[in-house]
Amino acid sequence: MKDEPFSVTIKELAARGFSGMPEEFIPSCGLVYSSPATLSYNSPGALGFGVKRAALVIPESVMLLVAPDCCGRNSTILSANEGYSRRMFYLRMDETDLVTGRHLTMIPDAIREICGVAEPRPKVVTICITCVDALLGTDLERVCRKAEAETGVRVVPGYMYALTREGRKPPMTAVRQSVYSLLEKKTKRAGMVNLMGFFSQVAPSSELFELLHRAGVKDIKQVGTCRTLDEYMEMGAANFNLVLYPESRFAADDLMKRLGIPYIELTRLYDIEKIDRQYALFASAIGVRFEPAAYRGAAERALESFLGGHKKCTFALGQMINASPFELALSLAGYGFAVTHILATPAEEDFACMKRLAELSPETRVYAPTAPSMMNFAPVADGVGIAVGKDIAPYFPGAAHVSWNSEMQPFGFQAVADFFAACEAAL
C-alpha cells in the first residue's frame, strides 16, 4: 500500500515544537521528491533570486561561475529570461580540475578575458564556486585576493554550496554577505538608512518609506535600486540598517562588526494589529513617533471589503510566497477565514506563531512538500477557495490562484491591502 502524503495538524506540529518536528519536514532526512512545486524553491537558483542572480545585484558587476557544466545549466535559460545573460560567464571544470585544482589558477586570466569582452567593462567580478570546491576545501577568499591583485578589478567570493543548506551559513545567507562585502567604512550620515533583506526593491507604495521620511530619514538605500557601484558604496555611510528578512541577519551582523552599522529587524507581517505594534516599537527604539493610522485604515478597508464578499473563503498556502506561510495563516485565521492546507517546511522562527495558530485553527493540515509521499498527493478539486503561491497551484486545480510572489516586495499595511486586493481580483 502506498504512503499517503505526509501531513500533520497544526495542533500536533505546535505541540512537537521545532526540535521535535517530524523528520519528513527536514529535507536532508529523506529523498526529496522533484515535483514542479518543490522545484520552484528547492534548487538553489532554480527560480527567482538564486545565488547567481542575487550576487549580480552588485551594480556594474559580472559573475564568473567556476563549476561543472551542470551547476550553470539553469542559468542558460534563466539568465536569458531574466535579462542577465550578458553578465554571466562560465569557467567549465573537468575531471582533471578536480584532481589538480588547475581551474583556480586560470581565474585571473579568465577575468582579463572577460573584461576584454564585457560591455560595459565590469568594475566587480564575483567568482562563484559550488559543491565540488566545498569538498575540495578551496580557499576562495585567497583566490579572489590574488585575482584582484593580478587584474586590478574588484573580485568578490560567492558560494553556491547546496551541500550546506541546513548548515550555519546556507547559500542564500552567504550570498547576502557577499552582496554587502564590498561596502567600506564611511563617515556616518544621520539621515540615511539601508533596507536589507531583499535583492529586489521594497514596493514603493509601502508606507515604510513615508514613515521613515517623516521621521527625518532623508535617504533610504536598497541594493536592488542602486544603479552604479558608487551609489552602492554609499550604503557604507548608513546610520543604521533595517533588516526586513531574517536571511540577511548574518550580513547585517557582518556590517555591524566591520563598519559599525547597527541594525534593527522588522518582520513582514499580515496581522494588522501586529504591524501597528511593530511600528510603535520601532519608532520608540529610534526615538521618533510614527503616525500610521491612515495606512492602517487602508489595510482595514481592503480586509473589510474582502470579508464583505468572501467571508467564508478558505485558503491553502504554499511556500513560495512573499510571506511566512505560518504567519499569513495565523493572520487569516485571526480575520475569520479558514486555512485548510499549508504546504511548507517550517523554519524555527515560524514556531513563534504556531501556538496561537494551533488555538485558532487546530485542524489546519501542514504537508511536507519535499517528502517522497507528496507524489501521491491527489489534486484537490473542491473545498479550497484560494490557493496562495505559484508552487501549489497544480495541487489545487479547483481554487483561484494568487501567486503572491512578485519581485517587488510588499511590506507593512501596504502588503495587507495589496494581498486582499489580489485575492479579490483572483475570485
Place this chain on the structure above:
Amino acid sequence: MRGLYRYLSPFTPDQSGALSVLFELGGLVVICDAGGCAGNVCGFDEPRFYSKKSAVFSACLRDMDAIMGRDDRLIEKTGKALASFPEAKFIAYIGTPVPSVIGTDFRALKRMAEKQFHLPVVTCATNGMDSYDKGEEKAYRALIDTFACGSGLSSAEHVPFAGVWGATPLELAAPGSAELIRNGFTEDGVPVVTFGMDSMLDDVRRCGSAAVNYAVSPAGLAAVQYLQQKYGTEYYVVSPLYRTHGKNAGAGSRPSNADDSAADKTESYVSGGMPHPLTGPVLVVHQQFMANAVRGIIRASCRSLPSGAPETDVATFFDFAPGYAEQGDSRPAGEDEFISLVKNKGYRTIIADPLLARALPGFDGTFIPLPHFAVSGQLHAVRSEAEFLEPLYRELGRV
C-alpha cells in the same frame, strides 16, 4: 582560453542525458546530489517533466554525507521513498559532481540496494561535467546490462520488432518526433520501439531479440553497437527527421544513401517552387546525425539547381562519430574553437541553435535557427518537427 565561455552558457550535462533515457520507464530515480542538480535536470533539461509524472528524487546529500561517504544513509532514504512508490520497477542512481569528487562506488551501491530491496538497480556514474550524450550512453548500457534478455523470453514476448535508439527529447526535433519516427517505419509492418521516448521497461527486457536496430544519434549508435556485440543484432544509422535506410550494417562507415533518402522525404514534404540556394559555405550545428539529416535536406533542395548544393559542413559540440562524418566536419571543443571554425572557414550561412549566435557577434552572413534542446532548453523549444524545419524551408524558399 580553453573552458571559458564568454558568450555561451553550459549545455545539457551527462546526468540529464541519463535521466532522459530513464524518465518514462517506471523506476524510482535518485539523483545523487545536494538538490541543485535535480532542480537543473528536471526543471531545465527534461521537457516531459511538466506533462508526465515520473518518480525522480534528489538524494539531498549534505556535507557530512559526502565527507563520511554515508551510502548506508542513502539506502535508508531510498527505502523510505519506496514506501511511497511501491510499484517501482527498478531503482536508478544517477551520479553528479559530488559522488564524482568523493569517489562513490556505484557498483557497491548497486549491490547494496539490490540486496536490501530485491529490485533491479541501475547505476549511471555520470559526473555533471560530460555532455548529455555520454549520460545517455551510460544509461542505455546500464539498462541493457540489467534487463535485456537475449534468450529466455516467452513466445508471447518474441514479437518481431525494430528498435530505435538515441530517441530522447534531447536528441530529436520536437515532442512528437519519436512518433513520427515510428510512423515512418509502419510501411514495413514491423512494430517499432523508440528507446528514450514512449517506451516501457518491458521493451528494454526484450531489446536483445530485436530484428534490427536503428540509431538516430551518436548515443544511440553506441547502444546499437553494444547490442550488436552482445546479441549480433544488425543496425543502421537513420535520420532523426526522416526515415532513411542506411544499408551498411557494419560499424564505422557512413550509409551511402542516407542523404538521398532524406531528400526523397523532403521532396514529398515541402510544396513545389524553385529553391533558393543558400549562400555557401554552409555550417550546420546540432547533434551529428541531426546535422547530417539537415545537410541532406539542403542537398536535396538544391539538386535541381545548376549550381548544385553549396558546400555544407557539419559541426557538433557533442559525440562525433568519424565514420558518419564528411571531410570538413568537425567537433569544436568549446566556444573558442567554434568561433575560430566559423572565422577560418568563412561560413556564409550558419544553421544552428539561436543561442550559438551569441558567440558570433560579428557574423554578417545568414543565421538560420535550428533549435537543440540540449543547448537552449525551453528558450527556443518547438512544438513540432514542421516548426523545427520551418526557418530552413523558408530560407530555401520552399514554404
